[in-house]
Structures are given as C-alpha cells and as structure tokens.
Amino acid sequence: MIFTPYQIGSRTLKNRLVAVPVFTGYALPNGQVSEFLIEHYSSLAAGGVAMVVVANAAVSADGVSSRHNLRADSDEFIPGLARLAKAIRRNGALASLQLNHAGRFARTDRPLLPTALESSHLAFNIASLKEFMNFFPLERRFGLTQGFLQHLIAWNRPMTEQDKQRVIGDFGEAASRACEAGFDMVELHGATGYLLAQFLSAFTHKPEPAGFNQRTAFPLQVIREVRKRVPDGFPIGFRILLREWVPGGIDLPEAIAFAKLLEREGVNYLSPSAGTYNSMFLPEVRKRMSRPGYLVDDTAALTAEVSTPAIVSGRILTPSIARRALQRRAAPLIGLGRVLRTDPEWVRKAREGKKVTVCVNCNGCLKRVVLDRGFHCERWPTWVRERVDLEQRLLTRDMFRGLWVVANGEDGRLFKGAMARMIPARHGISTSILFLATEEKGAAIDETRDEVVRWSDRMWRGRGFKGGALNHLTRRVDPPLDDALCREVDKGGYGAVMVGRNPTEPWRERFLYKQKGKVVGLVGQDPRWSEVLIPVDLSVSTLLVLRLLSHSLLRNPDFHTDFVHVLQGSAADAMRRWEDFVKILGWDKHFELRLLPSGRDVAEILLHEIRARRYGTIVMGKRGLSRIKRMLLGSVSAAVLHGLTDQTLVLID
Ligand SMILES: Cc1cc2nc3c(=O)[nH]c(=O)nc-3n(C[C@H](O)[C@H](O)[C@H](O)COP(=O)(O)O)c2cc1C
Ligand code: SF4
Incomplete structure (x- = not known):
C-alpha cells in the first residue's frame, strides 16, 4: 500500500510517502534560497518520496523566525523559489511550500500577538523556558534566555485590526508567489506555536467575547484569502496542531472541530503535529513525543471525523510502522520528518525490505536549528556533518560580490590583466571598482578612473558576463586609507576585496589584516x-x-x-x-x-x-x-x- 498512488486535489502523488517539513536553517541570511538548500531538498526528492514540503517560508518580514529563514514576502524571492520547486520536481517529487508567520516567536522587536500575554501565561512560559534551557550547553543559555525573555516581556501589544488584515493579505500574496514559482501546492503552518496556532489556542488568544468561533476566525480568513489568490484547483494543505499540551490550550476534540471547519473551506490535506515551543521541552511531553508513531492514534481519530486526507507523522521510524498505520486507516499518507533525514535511503530500503537507520530522538538537530547552526543529524557520518558546518559558514558570505580598489594609476594598470583572469565567469556576479580619491591625488585619480572605466567596460562585455553587474564608484576619503576602505567594505557588504601590492604604502597590508570573514587579496606584478x-x-x-x-x-x-x-x-x-x-x-x-x-x-x-x-x-x-x-x-x-x-x-x- 505504501507504493500505491494517491490523489490530492488535481495532483497525483506517486506513493504514500511525504517528506514533512523540518526546518533546515540553510537559507541565505536575506531569506533567499541558497544552493545548499536546493541540494538538500533535491536529495530528499531523489530519495523517492512522493511529495516534499519545504519548511517554513515567512510570509511577512515581521514573521521570520530565525536567521536563515526562507522568505516569500516579496517578489524578489520568486526566482530562487522557482529554482527550488524545479529542482524538487526534476527529482521526481511534488513540491509544497509551507507558509508561516512566526507571530510572537518572530525575530523582531515588535512581535505580533493575537492578545496580550497574561501573568499566568508568563509563569508557565518561564517554567517551560527553564526546561528548554537545560537542553543547551551552559555557555549558550544566557544568550538564549535573554532572547526568549525579550520575546515574552519586551513587547506585549495585541495585533490591531489593521495588523490582522495586513498579515491575511501577506499570506495570500505569498501563496500566489509560491504558485508563480511552480510549487504544486502550499501548506499553511498552523502548528509549533506560530501565529495561526496562537490565534486558535485559548492559551495565547483571549478574545472578547471569548469563544471557539472568535479564535478560529483569523486562520479561516487566511485560508479564504489564500484560496482567492491561487488558481482554481490549486491544493492548499494545513499543518494542524492536535495537542498543545499547555493549560487550556488546543486538545484533540477542539482540533477536530477546527479540522471540520477546514474541511468546509475546501482544504486539501491536513498534516497533524503536536507540541509547541511552550511545551515540547517539558519532560512529560518529551516522553510522549519519544514514542514511535506517537500521532497515529490521534490522527486516526481525526480521520474518522473528517474526509480531508491526513498525513500521519511523528516517529514513523520504520516501514512496518508506516504499513500498520495505513492498514488501520489512520491516514492515507505517511509523513517522514527527522526519520527521512536520518536515513535518506528510507524509501528505497522500504521498497527492498531492508533495515533502515532510525532516528534516536536525541534532538541534536533541534538544538542546532534553535542555535542558528543549521540542521544536521547526529547519526550522519562525521564528514557529512562537517560539510553542513562548512556550508553554514558559507551562507553568511557573499563571495560573488567583489570589490577592486584603485588608489593610484599603478593600481589601474595592475588590475588590467588581473581582473579579467581572476573574476570567475558566473551568472549573477557583481563586481565594483572603487576609486579612492584623496586631497593629494584627486586629479590624478580622475584621469585613471576614465581609463579604467573604459577598459573594464570593454573587458566585461568581451567576457560575456550575462546577468552580472559592473559598478564604478568614487569616494573622496581622508587618510588613513585602510580605515576609509574598511568603512566602504562594511557599507557595501563585499565578500571579496582586492588591493594592489605596494610595500611603500603600508595601509594596504594593514587593511588585509583588519578584515574578518572575507577573501582579501594583495595583487602583485x-x-x-x-x-x-x-x-x-x-x-x-x-x-x-x-x-x-x-x-x-x-x-x-x-x-x-x-x-x-x-x-x-x-x-x-x-x-x-x-x-x-x-x-x-x-x-x-x-x-x-x-x-x-x-x-x-x-x-x-x-x-x-x-x-x-x-x-x-x-x-x-x-x-x-x-x-x-x-x-x-x-x-x-x-x-x-x-x-x-x-x-x-x-x-x-
Ligand atoms: C529540527 C526540527 C525542525 C522542524 N521544523 C518544522 C517546520 O518548519 N514546520 C513544521 O510544520 N514542522 C516542523 N518540525 C516538526 C516535524 O515536521 C515533525 O512533525 C516532527 O519532527 C515529528 O516527525 P518525525 O519524528 O518524523 O521527525 C520540525 C521538527 C524538528 C525536529
Ligand atoms: S539528530 Fe537525533 S533527533 Fe535529530 S534526526 Fe538525528 S537522530 Fe533524530
């Protein structure tokens, strides 16, 4: 049964296996898709699942939850998302993009909250925060505690009606971008304690008058807006929180009642989840979530009440657990989260009846993403984990944003040959030539600049750099030149800087040793x-x-x-x-x-x-x-x- 096809709306899944979203922290710091992110999702798709859900793309700038969060809040993200969707599809899987607003867990000074937090809420949060901190090495706890307390107490203003309408619109626009980028479907993130779950939960949302209808209104408006912004028949999924495990929070009966509303709205699939940042580190919750197939019973209860197909996930460690869940009709689809990351060969092994490497629930991966260090599984071989560390370091660098510094005529002559041979012919490359004009050399640099602009434009066209940019900048600066140059480099965010070698001008070597996290070159003759x-x-x-x-x-x-x-x-x-x-x-x-x-x-x-x-x-x-x-x-x-x-x-x- 695992390998029989299944239909979600207009899309056919080639088997019953779905890679449910697991946040990676592999996006570029500006929220763009990185090569490493594409490689990661491509290999999940190539592993044989029918659908890959790309985790947690922010719909608004104030909904970003971490430093390397993927974003879909502006059209500038469409080309990157399109490459990602294409790569997943080329590797044989359907692509779904999970859309999220992190609400009070967003990285912003003014996080959005459905209603102000109460003091009882704060006490529970601080208790769970203690458990959370025990999870991390001592030296990281102080910074993390500060960050979380800031989330809890620094800003406690509820969202205005205007905020709500804006975020509803943001979800709609992000869905339309996902569609334009070539994703097969979108999934709205209503779990883990992010904004949509915060609205539904009586723990975090206390509307006046109180009531289930008041709490479901916002997520339902989001779904209607998304539906309006995508073509007919474009499937919409929902990550639904079945149990929150906090006082007065979402539990199974309420989640099922909400699922019935989602069914009425025409939601095409439900992907159950349990636990939020407020509860998942509590010892009793950790124990529940360590059980193999810990969501199978609850998902079966959901499936018995709604006709919308569900994806059952939560430590579906082995193909036999998956088969049993399908046989008892807990859900028609199986969700593989960490399980698939631990053993990327899971699907092939299931087909061939081989033993899989199981996720041991050590939560090492969760710690890594909370600490902004990028997902890796503790069970991967050392060299694979080292590769993640390396790629993670590379994400913060923009090596293809280069700067060549011309401070005199000699630099101009020196770079003439060096530039052409050292700039890799690569799509999207951006190179700037900076002319440093001092009081003393003002007129001379003007002359050099005219000449360098002429030959560099010619060289650029001659090498056929399509889609790249060549910029010429002039700055009037005062000595010391190394300090002036450092300021320019910081301002421009350059990743690679080349200066000419000249031992009679010590500022050049000094500059070399003042730069951190960059490529710096001293070009000789x-x-x-x-x-x-x-x-x-x-x-x-x-x-x-x-x-x-x-x-x-x-x-x-x-x-x-x-x-x-x-x-x-x-x-x-x-x-x-x-x-x-x-x-x-x-x-x-x-x-x-x-x-x-x-x-x-x-x-x-x-x-x-x-x-x-x-x-x-x-x-x-x-x-x-x-x-x-x-x-x-x-x-x-x-x-x-x-x-x-x-x-x-x-x-x-
Ligand atoms: C490190 C980590 C990141 C996760 N990121 C997301 C996410 O971005 N969106 C989401 O809906 N669920 C997320 N989850 C939850 C997983 O999708 C999944 O529901 C959970 O890990 C249980 O399934 P598993 O045992 O197969 O991993 C994450 C879980 C972990 C451990
Ligand atoms: S790091 Fe631990 S919890 Fe995470 S996927 Fe690997 S084995 Fe599972």
Missing part, C-alpha cells in the same frame, strides 16, 4: 600569476578556502594549482584527512596533496617552496592555527606575506 600554490593545514579553515576555490580558481583552466601540506603529524593521518576533504567538498577531480617534511618554521618552509618552484599566486587561510598557537608562533600567513616579493597573495578568513 609577478608574471607567473597562473602558477598557484595552496598551502593546506587540513583545518576547518582550509576546508573553507578549498570550498571557495572550488567555485572559482579550480574551475579556471588558465591556472595551474598545487596543494601542499607541511606535516605536523603522520603522513597517513594527513592523507586520510585529505580524503575526507575531497568527500566533503564533493570533488570529482583528483587533486594531489604534496606533503612537505615538518620543520620548526612552517612559513619558512612554504616560502622556500614558493621560491624554488616560482609560484606567482599563493592562496591560503588567514588563520589555520588555533588562537593560542598563533599567539605563540605568530600567524603563518603574515610571515608568508612578509617574505614574498611580487607575488599575489589571497587570504581567506
């Missing part, structure tokens, strides 16, 4: 620029270096690249770690790692190598060593920098 040395200390920092280069220099046939490692331990350990790196980076091409015998001064060994083999470009991590080692030994990259003559040095932090 060495004609052997295409001979590149990449020293690899096999730390997480070099992993970052290699990952960034995978998108640029390593793909460029104009460069010849060598990797070297100065041995600190055994050669066998180093080679094993290198193999891990190759797996984490997903390289299909083999790059050899040359091992250099250890010595006291790593920088001196590297400089010897650079001179002996006449490398023209060196790319390295800015801080491979631990902070303590750096204090004792000094930074290797700084020592290399001072030993170079005319080579280009690119540092990645």
Whole structure:
C-alpha cells in the first residue's frame, strides 16, 4: 500500500510517502534560497518520496523566525523559489511550500500577538523556558534566555485590526508567489506555536467575547484569502496542531472541530503535529513525543471525523510502522520528518525490505536549528556533518560580490590583466571598482578612473558576463586609507576585496589584516600569476578556502594549482584527512596533496617552496592555527606575506 498512488486535489502523488517539513536553517541570511538548500531538498526528492514540503517560508518580514529563514514576502524571492520547486520536481517529487508567520516567536522587536500575554501565561512560559534551557550547553543559555525573555516581556501589544488584515493579505500574496514559482501546492503552518496556532489556542488568544468561533476566525480568513489568490484547483494543505499540551490550550476534540471547519473551506490535506515551543521541552511531553508513531492514534481519530486526507507523522521510524498505520486507516499518507533525514535511503530500503537507520530522538538537530547552526543529524557520518558546518559558514558570505580598489594609476594598470583572469565567469556576479580619491591625488585619480572605466567596460562585455553587474564608484576619503576602505567594505557588504601590492604604502597590508570573514587579496606584478600554490593545514579553515576555490580558481583552466601540506603529524593521518576533504567538498577531480617534511618554521618552509618552484599566486587561510598557537608562533600567513616579493597573495578568513 505504501507504493500505491494517491490523489490530492488535481495532483497525483506517486506513493504514500511525504517528506514533512523540518526546518533546515540553510537559507541565505536575506531569506533567499541558497544552493545548499536546493541540494538538500533535491536529495530528499531523489530519495523517492512522493511529495516534499519545504519548511517554513515567512510570509511577512515581521514573521521570520530565525536567521536563515526562507522568505516569500516579496517578489524578489520568486526566482530562487522557482529554482527550488524545479529542482524538487526534476527529482521526481511534488513540491509544497509551507507558509508561516512566526507571530510572537518572530525575530523582531515588535512581535505580533493575537492578545496580550497574561501573568499566568508568563509563569508557565518561564517554567517551560527553564526546561528548554537545560537542553543547551551552559555557555549558550544566557544568550538564549535573554532572547526568549525579550520575546515574552519586551513587547506585549495585541495585533490591531489593521495588523490582522495586513498579515491575511501577506499570506495570500505569498501563496500566489509560491504558485508563480511552480510549487504544486502550499501548506499553511498552523502548528509549533506560530501565529495561526496562537490565534486558535485559548492559551495565547483571549478574545472578547471569548469563544471557539472568535479564535478560529483569523486562520479561516487566511485560508479564504489564500484560496482567492491561487488558481482554481490549486491544493492548499494545513499543518494542524492536535495537542498543545499547555493549560487550556488546543486538545484533540477542539482540533477536530477546527479540522471540520477546514474541511468546509475546501482544504486539501491536513498534516497533524503536536507540541509547541511552550511545551515540547517539558519532560512529560518529551516522553510522549519519544514514542514511535506517537500521532497515529490521534490522527486516526481525526480521520474518522473528517474526509480531508491526513498525513500521519511523528516517529514513523520504520516501514512496518508506516504499513500498520495505513492498514488501520489512520491516514492515507505517511509523513517522514527527522526519520527521512536520518536515513535518506528510507524509501528505497522500504521498497527492498531492508533495515533502515532510525532516528534516536536525541534532538541534536533541534538544538542546532534553535542555535542558528543549521540542521544536521547526529547519526550522519562525521564528514557529512562537517560539510553542513562548512556550508553554514558559507551562507553568511557573499563571495560573488567583489570589490577592486584603485588608489593610484599603478593600481589601474595592475588590475588590467588581473581582473579579467581572476573574476570567475558566473551568472549573477557583481563586481565594483572603487576609486579612492584623496586631497593629494584627486586629479590624478580622475584621469585613471576614465581609463579604467573604459577598459573594464570593454573587458566585461568581451567576457560575456550575462546577468552580472559592473559598478564604478568614487569616494573622496581622508587618510588613513585602510580605515576609509574598511568603512566602504562594511557599507557595501563585499565578500571579496582586492588591493594592489605596494610595500611603500603600508595601509594596504594593514587593511588585509583588519578584515574578518572575507577573501582579501594583495595583487602583485609577478608574471607567473597562473602558477598557484595552496598551502593546506587540513583545518576547518582550509576546508573553507578549498570550498571557495572550488567555485572559482579550480574551475579556471588558465591556472595551474598545487596543494601542499607541511606535516605536523603522520603522513597517513594527513592523507586520510585529505580524503575526507575531497568527500566533503564533493570533488570529482583528483587533486594531489604534496606533503612537505615538518620543520620548526612552517612559513619558512612554504616560502622556500614558493621560491624554488616560482609560484606567482599563493592562496591560503588567514588563520589555520588555533588562537593560542598563533599567539605563540605568530600567524603563518603574515610571515608568508612578509617574505614574498611580487607575488599575489589571497587570504581567506
Ligand atoms: C529540527 C526540527 C525542525 C522542524 N521544523 C518544522 C517546520 O518548519 N514546520 C513544521 O510544520 N514542522 C516542523 N518540525 C516538526 C516535524 O515536521 C515533525 O512533525 C516532527 O519532527 C515529528 O516527525 P518525525 O519524528 O518524523 O521527525 C520540525 C521538527 C524538528 C525536529
Ligand atoms: S539528530 Fe537525533 S533527533 Fe535529530 S534526526 Fe538525528 S537522530 Fe533524530
């Protein structure tokens, strides 16, 4: 039965298995879809489920729940969402987008609340907050407690009628964007304690006069608005909270009564869930939610009362639990949350009768997303978890937003060749050339600028950078230039900055060491620029270096690249770690790692190598060593920098 098709509205599911939403925290900090998010959902789809529900896309700017929350609150998100929907569909699954407003759990100074919180509510929240904090390492508790208390007490104004109408409209617009982006359906998030659940719950919503109808009015208006904004026959799902497990909160009879209203509104599927941020960390709730198939009985009760198809989820650990739930008609569809993330091969194994790797309910993944660190499963191999850490670090960087700094005529001449060869030909790339004009060099820089603008425009067109942008900016600045440049870089949010090498102007090197979390290059005149040395200390920092280069220099046939490692331990350990790196980076091409015998001064060994083999470009991590080692030994990259003559040095932090 697991592998028989099923119909939701106009869409056919090829089997009964649905990847229910599990928040990843893999979106870019501005809410756009990242490559990693696409990769994640594509692989869920490729695993064989019939439908993938993309978790938690915010419908309003004040409804975003975390730092890497996907967003659907403006048309600018449509192209990214379209790529995501296409990738899921290309991998054989239907795509549903979960739409959410986080309400009082949103990251904003003025969270939206159905009604003001009462003191009894506050007492319960603080008690549950204590349980929640016990879950986290001591050093993280203070920051988290502060954040949560701020949510609870800093702002306690109920939503006005105007707020409500605006958010209802936001849901409608986001649904219309999902449809335009090519999703097969949308799912409204009415669980986990977010805004729609807050309206339904008598614990968080105390309307005057009190009553079930008053509490259901807002979610029903949202559904009607969404229905108006999508084409006829476009399915709408609802993540419904069956039990809230807080005093006076939603319980099963009320949830079923609400489900009947949803049925009347023509909702096409229901996806039951239980527990909210207020309750899910309480010991008794954790115990209930640890039971395999903990929602099967309640979902069966729901299915007995409403005809809208349900997705039963909640620790459906094994194919046999899934089969039993289908046989007893608890629901026609099976929802796999963490279960599918723990074992991405779950569906294939179910088909072949093989044993699956089960989710052990350690909640390590939940802790990670609460701490904004991106979903990973504790049962994944170490290298896969390291890959998530790496990708997570990359999400906060915009490496394809580059800045070239021209402070005199020599920089202009130097960059003429360097720019053309160092900018990867990539769609969407943005490069700015910044002319720094000081009192002293004002007129001279104007002349240089005219020339650089001419050749750079020509170069840009000649290389066929479609969809990218080339900008020219001029700033009148006062010395020290390193400080002025740092301000410009911060303001512009650049991820990679190149300055010309000139030992007579120390502000250039000073700038290099003032930048954090960026790629910074000191471009020299060495004609052997295409001979590149990449020293690899096999730390997480070099992993970052290699990952960034995978998108640029390593793909460029104009460069010849060598990797070297100065041995600190055994050669066998180093080679094993290198193999891990190759797996984490997903390289299909083999790059050899040359091992250099250890010595006291790593920088001196590297400089010897650079001179002996006449490398023209060196790319390295800015801080491979631990902070303590750096204090004792000094930074290797700084020592290399001072030993170079005319080579280009690119540092990645
Ligand atoms: C880390 C984490 C993130 C989750 N994110 C969402 C979410 O964004 N939307 C949602 O409706 N449910 C979310 N859930 C709930 C899951 O969809 C699912 O209902 C729950 O984990 C139980 O199913 P499982 O045992 O198969 O994971 C999340 C659960 C976890 C552990
Ligand atoms: S981290 Fe733990 S709870 Fe989360 S999916 Fe993996 S095994 Fe399950």
